[in-house]
Amino acid sequence: MDATQYIDTYEFTRLGRSVDGTVPLERFARLLEDLPGQPDASVVTWSLRGEQSAAGERFLRLHVQACPRLTCQRCLAPLDWAVESENRLRLVDSEASLNEDVPGGADEDDEDRVLGARRFDVLALVEDEVILSLPLVPKHDVCPSDPKLGVVLDDQSDVKGVAASPFAVLGTLKKD
Ligand SMILES: [Zn+2]
Structure with a gap:
């Protein structure tokens, strides 16, 4: 077990501490539940810093980098x-x-909140952050037109430019 997996958030923010680490993606079981097989070397790199304002508000600043498949x-x-x-x-x-409203904090409704603890699971927080960063319906900006992937489509069509979008087809129709 990593020494940095658990922190005392009260001490962590009061002292302005920070921790960071790199862990294999495969360690995050909840994250992997809905994902296909991952490359072996895939990792999640993270850092966490505690902050405390003059008014005594406590914050965690979290930075997460990953590239799940x-x-x-x-x-x-x-x-x-x-x-x-x-x-x-x-x-x-x-x-x-x-979940309650911060008094006079109407502008901060979107702020994410976490429950402080003497034994706070940092990696669970990191995992949540990755999960929340994933798109609901992941799509390539442009799907690969690699012949290896498009073989079936190409074989079933005589038309050139199989991958043409419906809009591109519309465009050709208009020209006629
Ligand atoms: Zn695609």
């Missing part, structure tokens, strides 16, 4: 999704205050 929902080929996330999380003291 997803499945493109359009062409079903692997899609390596670069995650680069920087987030400031407000530490609260009770489950109840995870």
Whole structure:
């Protein structure tokens, strides 16, 4: 077990500490549940810094980098999704205050909050951050037109430019 997996968030923020690490992606079971097989060398790199304002507000600043392999929902080929996330999380003291409005803090409704703890699981936080950074419906910007992947399509069509989008087809129709 890494020494840095657990922190005391109270001490961590009061002293302005920071920790960082690199862990194999395969360590994150919850994250992997919905993902295809991952490259062996895939890692998650993270850092966490504690901050405390003059008013006594406590924050964790989390930075996460990863590149999990997803499945493109359009062409079903692997899609390596670069995650680069920087987030400031407000530490609260009770489950109840995870969701309640901050008095006079209307502008901070979108702020992410986490429950402080004497034994806080940093890697669970890192895993959550990666999961939240993944798209609901991952798609390539442009699906690979690699012949190896497009073989079936090409064989079934006499038309040149099989990958043409419906809009491109419309364009050719208009020209006529
Ligand atoms: Zn695709």
